[in-house]
Amino acid sequence: MTHETTHENDIPDQECRMTTPTVSATGLSLSYGGTRALDDVALRLSAGVTGLLGPNGAGKTTLLRVLATAVPADRGAFTVLGHDPADAAGRQSVRRALGYLPQTPGFHPDFTAFEFVDYVAILKERTDRGARHREVRRVLDQVGLADARGKRIKKLSGGMRQRVALAAALVGDPGFVVLDEPTVGLDPEQRMRFRELIAQAGEGRTVLLSTHQTEDVAMLCHRVLVMAGGRVRFDGTPADLTDRAAGRVWSSAERDPGARAGWRTGTGTFRNLGDPPPGADLLPPTLEDGYLLTLDEADTAVTA
Amino acid sequence: MTATLLPQAPAAERTGPARTFSAVLALALLEGRRLLLSPPVLAALAAFTAWTVWRTPGVEDGHPALQDVDRATQGGPLLVALAVMLSVNHAVLRSKYRDTERHFSVLALGPGARTAAHALSLLPVALVTAVGVLAHFGYAALLPDAVGHGSPAELAVGPLTVLLFGAFGVLLARVVRSVAAAPIALVLLFLLFVAGALPVGDDERGTRWLLPIVSEPGPVIFPSDLLGRPAAWHALYLAGLTLVLGTLAVVRAGARGPLALGGLAVAVALAVTGGVLQTGTLPADVRAARERATLTPEKVQSCVRHTGTTYCAYPEWIPRTDRWAQVVDRIREASGVTASDPALVVRQRIDARFGPAADTDPEATGTPHQVTVGTSWGGNRVPEFAADVAGVLVAGDETKAGRICDGRAVTVMWLALSALPDPVGSLRDVRLDDSDTGSALVLSQTAPHSMTEAQTEVVRDLLDRPRAQVATRVKAHWTELTAPGITAAEAAGLLGAPKPQGDDKCED
Numbered sequence: 001m002t003h004e005t006t007h008e009n010d011i012p013d014q015e016c017r018m019t020t021p022t023v024s025a026t027g028l029s030l031s032y033g034g035t036r037a038l039d040d041v042a043l044r045l046s047a048g049v050t051g052l053l054g055p056n057g058a059g060k061t062t063l064l065r066v067l068a069t070a071v072p073a074d075r076g077a078f079t080v081l082g083h084d085p086a087d088a089a090g091r092q093s094v095r096r097a098l099g100y101l102p103q104t105p106g107f108h109p110d111f112t113a114f115e116f117v118d119y120v121a122i123l124k125e126r127t128d129r130g131a132r133h134r135e136v137r138r139v140l141d142q143v144g145l146a147d148a149r150g151k152r153i154k155k156l157s158g159g160m161r162q163r164v165a166l167a168a169a170l171v172g173d174p175g176f177v178v179l180d181e182p183t184v185g186l187d188p189e190q191r192m193r194f195r196e197l198i199a200q201a202g203e204g205r206t207v208l209l210s211t212h213q214t215e216d217v218a219m220l221c222h223r224v225l226v227m228a229g230g231r232v233r234f235d236g237t238p239a240d241l242t243d244r245a246a247g248r249v250w251s252s253a254e255r256d257p258g259a260r261a262g263w264r265t266g267t268g269t270f271r272n273l274g275d276p277p278p279g280a281d282l283l284p285p286t287l288e289d290g291y292l293l294t295l296d297e298a299d300t301a302v303t304a
Numbered sequence: 305m306t307a308t309l310l311p312q313a314p315a316a317e318r319t320g321p322a323r324t325f326s327a328v329l330a331l332a333l334l335e336g337r338r339l340l341l342s343p344p345v346l347a348a349l350a351a352f353t354a355w356t357v358w359r360t361p362g363v364e365d366g367h368p369a370l371q372d373v374d375r376a377t378q379g380g381p382l383l384v385a386l387a388v389m390l391s392v393n394h395a396v397l398r399s400k401y402r403d404t405e406r407h408f409s410v411l412a413l414g415p416g417a418r419t420a421a422h423a424l425s426l427l428p429v430a431l432v433t434a435v436g437v438l439a440h441f442g443y444a445a446l447l448p449d450a451v452g453h454g455s456p457a458e459l460a461v462g463p464l465t466v467l468l469f470g471a472f473g474v475l476l477a478r479v480v481r482s483v484a485a486a487p488i489a490l491v492l493l494f495l496l497f498v499a500g501a502l503p504v505g506d507d508e509r510g511t512r513w514l515l516p517i518v519s520e521p522g523p524v525i526f527p528s529d530l531l532g533r534p535a536a537w538h539a540l541y542l543a544g545l546t547l548v549l550g551t552l553a554v555v556r557a558g559a560r561g562p563l564a565l566g567g568l569a570v571a572v573a574l575a576v577t578g579g580v581l582q583t584g585t586l587p588a589d590v591r592a593a594r595e596r597a598t599l600t601p602e603k604v605q606s607c608v609r610h611t612g613t614t615y616c617a618y619p620e621w622i623p624r625t626d627r628w629a630q631v632v633d634r635i636r637e638a639s640g641v642t643a644s645d646p647a648l649v650v651r652q653r654i655d656a657r658f659g660p661a662a663d664t665d666p667e668a669t670g671t672p673h674q675v676t677v678g679t680s681w682g683g684n685r686v687p688e689f690a691a692d693v694a695g696v697l698v699a700g701d702e703t704k705a706g707r708i709c710d711g712r713a714v715t716v717m718w719l720a721l722s723a724l725p726d727p728v729g730s731l732r733d734v735r736l737d738d739s740d741t742g743s744a745l746v747l748s749q750t751a752p753h754s755m756t757e758a759q760t761e762v763v764r765d766l767l768d769r770p771r772a773q774v775a776t777r778v779k780a781h782w783t784e785l786t787a788p789g790i791t792a793a794e795a796a797g798l799l800g801a802p803k804p805q806g807d808d809k810c811e812d
Binding site: 068070095105109115126 | 324326327334398399404405406408409410411
């Protein structure tokens with residue numbers, strides 16, 4: 001199921017990027033050897049945080065890398081802030097507007113946090129030294145690293161490094177920010193802080209957040225895409241995704257053999273997903289329930 | 305973590321290629337600072353500074369010829385060049401080894417521009433090297449006894465070598481994506497050098513100029529116009545080669561626009577032009593000038609007259625005639641000749657026909673009352689010159705002075721050595737075996753002669769006596785003391801010294 005719906009904020013006349021799609025893609029396909037990593041993907045993204053859910057191998061990272069111009073698609077086209085990366089000039093324009101936090105980002109451990117973000121700012125062609133340094137200080141302050149900007153990265157904790165990476169993605173005020181599983185490996189407190197930062201980052205700009213964490217999507221995103229097998233299987237609001245499980249989650253004393261998925265909860269009862277038997281004790285659905293059912297349907301579709 | 309992350313309008317930036325160019329410069333500045341402060345480069349610069357400080361104060365015994373000093377600045381920067389090659393290679397590969405390439409590959413400044421920034425980052429280190437080179441040369445140039453002219457092209461070789469090796473390091477990182485490649489390349493270069501596969505500095509083939517440094521150290525200092533070194537072409541060759549390596553690295557990194565390819569074409573043209581023009585044979589006019597300066601120096605020299613003596617020198621050495629005159633005047637005032645009789649001529653002579661690397665001294669001249677002086681000064685050259693002056697005053701000309709094999713050597717050596725600030729030290733300096741007893745050969749620019757054991761005894765005794773006292777006896781007995789056949793014992797008797805006990809038979 002693919003919805004090509006557009007979810008635009010109702011904030012008129014502020015900035016162009018807030019009222020028109022920031023990213024628009026049609027027919028994106030990419031194969032690695034015999035594996036179809038992307039299969040006719042179409043999407044339109046606008047301001048705010050959009051979550052990208054999917055199991056391993058669903059094509060999430062490939063989609064992010066294509067949109068970030070790291071790899072070209074075999075087929076299809078897309079624009080970012082009106083720039084078409086098909087030619088060198090357009091690609092350059094897209095890159096100037098891009099903030100990218102790769103999965104497991106690398107660092108230069110001998111650089112200080114300030115030096116590293118400054119380095120990235122230069123690679124983003126921020127050339128006015130004074131303005132650039134103010135901008136670097138600003139983003140480091142905003143990710144909570146004001147006191148650590150002079151520390152070498154090798155001395156920072158994993159969570160602090162991840163914040164350096166986020167600062168590097170945000171430096172230069174990019175219009176389109178791509179975050180590839182930024183909360184992986186963070187403890188709950190760090191993840192909570194990161195959610196706050198990502199939410200702030202989504203104010204006034206377009207953020208595409210790839211994650212395995214449905215809670216992140218539930219708490220941060222105004223919109224969610226679910227990918228499986230290289231295709232977008234769902235495109236809607238988190239509430240829509242949750243609603244997909246409405247009436248399809250029930251409780252039972254034993255695992256229901258007719259359920260598509262089921263597990264024992266902390267109360268000792270089973271939480272079942274699927275088509276409930278008549279008279280079942282229905283439970284209110286969660287985003288994760290909707291996500292799991294969407295994946296299950298995708299598997300069924302592929303098998304069929 | 306409560307601050308609001310609101311987008312801010314970025315400061316007004318340039319657009320298009322100008323923006324990219326500005327970013328390249330900004331990155332080059334940052335990388336240049338890191339390169340300059342990298343431990344290998346810092347260590348190499350410290351060693352280079354120490355080398356310069358150690359060498360500079362005693363440069364050519366305090367009497368430098370600047371056309372040699374400029375070349376002497378070329379060796380030290382090689383260490384810096386090697387450190388820069390390793391460090392910049394490592395810096396180019398940093399994003400690969402630190403796994404930042406996935407991130408950086410989607411940023412506006414692409415690999416080509418980043419490579420260009422790395423190539424430009426070499427400039428600060430080259431600039432620091434140039435400061436060191438200029439400090440070395442400037443110190444020598446400011447010495448009161450400095451003569452000659454330095455060549456900007458020769459002075460540029462040190463910093464250009466740093467740039468050349470650095471550019472090689474950048475290119476290597478783009479061709480072989482491993483930090484092991486640069487050290488291996490260094491070892492290979494060293495092995496090639498040891499195996500003799502690389503042309504060396506004293507190789508007469510023009511191919512030696514393909515090496516960055518061709519210092520041609522030789523025992524004889526040449527006038528600038530006789531050097532015949534294609535210094536400007538060589539500097540152009542080095543600059544062109546550096547640009548070739550740098551632009552090749554940029555092209556290899558993926559930048560194949562007209563600027564990169566055009567730059568590469570220009571760089572190749574520069575390198576080929578410099579490379580070809582530097583490897584030609586010695587120009588005919590330089591060859592002719594060397595012949596002229598050797599065989600008929602009077603045609604190219606300038607002369608000055610000072611208290612009865614004429615000093616003729618290659619034009620660059622005219623300021624040094626004062627130093628020669630100080631020695632000549634001291635000798636004459638203690639001798640039995642007047643200030644103007646005989647009319648002594650001190651003429652600078654070298655044998656330039658076989659190039660600066662050839663160890664060829666001019667032959668003694670039979671011209672009456674003419675003394676040869678070389679192009680070096682200070683150290684042993686001073687007592688050698690003093691001995692030559694005294695020899696000509698005693699014997700009449702250099703040829704005869706070289707054949708002195710009798711007691712006249714006592715007068716010659718006392719006149720020469722007593723005119724100098726450290727007579728006994730100078731005695732040791734001027735003798736081949738650095739001795740001050742026994743027999744020995746006395747060094748000279750043109751007329752080496754021997755001292756017997758007996759003569760040495762007498763001279764040592766006389767040097768311990770008041771100079772004025774001995775000088776009075778020299779003047780009084782000048783005719784006898786300069787008569788051929790006088791023995792050391794007779795000379796001692798005339799000069800008031802004890803009769804020597806040692807052997808008085810001069811060496812063959």
